[in-house]
Amino acid sequence: MNQFLLTKAQKNQVIHQTRHYIELANQQHNLNLTEIKVKFDLKGRTSGMFMVRNGLTSIRYNEIIFSHYFEDSLINTVAHEVAHYVVHTIWGVKKVKPHGKEWQQVMLMFDVKPDVTSQYDVSGLPLHRQTQHDYSCGCMMHQLSTTRHNKVQKKKAIYKCRKCRLPLRLSSRNI
Incomplete structure (x- = not known):
């Protein structure tokens, strides 16, 4: 088995954790956020990305980075991306900064340090890097x-x- 792939159980853990943070946001902010599509297709040096395309939302995770930093990514990266989903739903994308005070408030509500980027050493990972x-x-x-x-x-x-x-x-x- 490829050491840089997640097992089905690990992918299910990430999906479950994503749902957990969505439910927490629903309870804390009296929201009705729906489940979001989760993909493990992100490439490059980014561990996660909240996306809005044609009105559809999804969260993409980098399987290679997750496989190497699973426990930390499960908490920090998942919370980071779900916080973007919450901010997008409450305030919209044009009205707030991507990692502004609203996003930071959501991260703190999740009891996760609001770091803008992860500090993972990805030098030894087989990641694609754009020119x-x-x-x-x-x-x-x-x-x-x-x-x-x-x-x-x-x-x-x-x-x-x-x-x-x-x-x-x-x-x-x-x-």
């Missing part, structure tokens, strides 16, 4: 993933620097 593309703004250099780079090239997205607020432009080093 980074150099972009610049008015004040510094930035690295965009291939996914974001392609969106910029197809004119489907414009990314701005958080400091100077200028649009990012493909660096001449890439041309």
